[in-house]
Amino acid sequence: MQISGAKLFVKALAAEGVDTVFGYPGGYAIDLFDELYKQDNAKIKLILPRHEQGLIHAADGYARSSGRTGVCLVTSGPGATNLVTGIATANYDSVPLVCFTGQVSTGLIGNDAFQEVDIIGITRNICKWGVTVHRREDLGRIIKEAFYIANTGKPGPVIIDIPKDIQTSLGPSEYPSEVNIRGYKPIENVHIGQLKKAYRMLKSAKRPLILAGGGVTRREAFEMFTKFAEQTKTPVVTTLMGRGSIPTTHSLFVGNCGMHGTYAANMAVSQCDILFSIGTRFNDRITGDLNEFAPEAKIVHIDIDTASISRNVKVDVPVVSDAFTALSKLTEWAEGDAEKLEHIEGREEWIDKIQSWNQENPLEMKVENGVSPQAVIEAINQSYDHYQVVTDVGQNQMWTYQFLQMDENRRLITSGGLGTMGYGLPGAIGAKLANPEENIISVNGDGGIQMNIQELATAVIEGLPITVCIFNNGYLGMVRQMQHLFYGKRYSATCLTKRRSCPEDCKGPGEQCPAYTPDFVKLAESYECRGIRVTKNEEILPALKAAREETKVPTIIEFMIPYGELVLPMVKGGNPMSEMILKAKK
C-alpha cells in the first residue's frame, strides 16, 4: 500500500515512541500538521509554543530533562531560521533533537520561492547531521537514521528538511526497523589497555584530582561516579555541565573549577599531579591560559568524542569512551582492588590541603541591601528535596552554578557551551512537560527572561505550574560586571532602565531613575500567572512556598537584586586559573 509522506512521518514518530512534538505550523508544513491532527487517539501530543526559538529550547529542555529525543516541527523559511540558535545550543551541549523543517516543493528549490531558505546549508556547521529529502522513497530511511544519529554516540541535533511535494506524494508505507550507516558507527566499548593505564596512574598518584564534565551527568552515571571517587579516595572538581556528578554535599567534592570556580577547585587543578578527566572538552572557560593549566599534572582524558581529545590540552592518556562504559570498568577494577585502595597513602594530606584552601577562601556572598542571590538559591536548596533547575545565562546562571545543591535528584539544566540567553523559560517548559511531577524552577535574569517571555503563554495554556525566578538588577549583569572590572566602569549598553530622557553623564542608579519596564508582576497577571515581587531576604522562603503550592499556573517571582553584585571569584578570560579575583572593590 502506498501512503503520503506526511502519513509516513506520523507513522515514523509513533514507531520512535515520540509522545510530544513541539510544533509551529506554516504553509510548507501544513500537511504534516494535518496528519498529526488526523492521528488515531492522538498519541502524539502537539505543543504550540509562541516562537520557534522558544519552541526548540522547549524541545531541548524536554530532551535534557528526560534523556529522550526532543522533536521539533516547523515550517520553511523563517520558521526554520528561527531554530538556528536553538540548534547551536543543543549541538554545544550534546542534546538529542530531531528537527523537521518544511521546505518548498523540490521543483521550486533554488528559485528564491516564497519562504525558501537553504536551512541545511545554514546549519551545516552547528548540527550533528542534516539532510533535505529529495525522493519520497528515502523519507522513511532518513527519519530512522535521524533518530539513530541524534541519540547515539555523542548526542546532538539533526535536521530533516522535507519539501512540500515529498509530504504529499505517495510512496512506500514501510518504516524501517534497522539502520545501517556505513560512515557512522558510534563507539560502544572502551580500549581496556588505555583505561587500565589511566587507572594505574590514578592509583599511584600523590595528588590526584578527578574532573567531571557533562558526559557524566548526561549519561546519568551519578552512582558509579561517586562510588569510584570514594573507592579511590580522590577529590572531585566539576565543570558547569558536570556539577552534580557527585553530590555537592559530598566530602570529596571540592567545587566547580574554571572562570567562576571556587578558589580551592582552581588551586587543586593547578597543583594536582594527576588530572583524571571524564566527559569534558576542556573548554576555555575551564582552562584559562592553556600554558598554565594544570602545570604539574599528567592528564587522563576520557571522552566519547575523539575530536575533543588532545585538542585544547595535551593529554597523556587518551581514552575514547562514554562516561558510563568507562566508569563501569573503573568501579569494577576498584572493587577488586578494594583492600589495596583501603591502605592507599598520602591522600589525606592532599585532601587536607584542599580543605584548607576552601577555608581560606570559601564561596560566599555578602549583600548589604536588598535580596541576596545566594540567599535565593539557598532557599531553593531548603525548599525542595528534588528538583530540576533550568537557568538562563549570565550572573543568574553562575550564582546557581555556585550555590545550588545538586545530586542525582537535584539537577541543573543550563545552556553551558553556547551560553544562550532566553533559554531559561522555554527550557523549563520543556522540562515540565517531560517530567510533570518534578519541581521545575527556572532561574533568569531580567535581561534573558525578556528574550523569550512570550512563552509564558505556552506555560499557561499547558497548565504548567513552574516557578519562574527573575533576578532583577536592572542590568545585563554579567557584561556589566566585566565592564566594572576590566573596562573602566564604562557601562556601555548594559543598563536596562535607561531611557532617552536619562542624562548622558549618568552616575549610576538612584532615586532619579525612570521606572523599570516591564513591570514583571503586572506582566505575570496579564498572562494569568501568579506574580510576586520580593524585596527583602525574609520574603524569599514564603514566596517559594506560595509557588510550590500553586498547581495550575506558573508563578513569577521577581527578586530585586542590588545592581552592583558580582559573581566572584572570577578569572579574567585568557588568564591562568590561579589568578582569581576573589574580592571586589565597590
Added chain:
Amino acid sequence: MKKRWIALYVENQVGVLSKISGLFSAKSYNLVSLTVGTTEDVTVSRMTICVSSDDITFEQIKKQLNRMVEVIKVIDLTEVPIHMKELMYIKVWAEKQEKKNQLFQIAQVFGVNVCDYSNDHVILECTLTEHRNDDLVALLKKNFKKIEVVRGGTVAVESVSTFCR
C-alpha cells in the same frame, strides 16, 4: 607547517562537498587543494585533499573528518607510498618561432604534451607532481610575457609495488 595529503571516501550525495569544505573554513584549517570524483561504486566519492598544517592541527582535521556522518573512511597519505599527479593546462602566448622552439624544448625536458597550437598560442598538457608543475609554471613565467594556468588539484592512489613516495 607542512603539506599533507588525505584521501577521503564520502557518500556521493548533494551537500557533502560543501560540508567537507565548510569544515575547513569554519575551523580555519588551511586547505591547499581538493579534488573529488566518483569511485567504482557510484554511491561513493573519493576526495584527495591537500592541507598545510602543523602536526596537532592535522590530527584534529582527521578526527573532525572522521566524526562526520557522511565520511566513510579517512586515509592519511602523508607517509605512505603513493602515486600522485596533478593535471594542469598552460596556455602560453608565443608569437615568434624562436620562443615557440624554446617552449617545445621545455615541454620535452619536462615530459609534457603540446596539445594545441595556433599562430600566437601554444597549450601544454601536464600530468606531473604538484612540485614539478610549480617548477614549470615558474620557468614559463620567467621566459614568456603571458601565460594562463589552469590547475586541477592533486589526485593520489596508494601504490601496489613500491615502498618509496
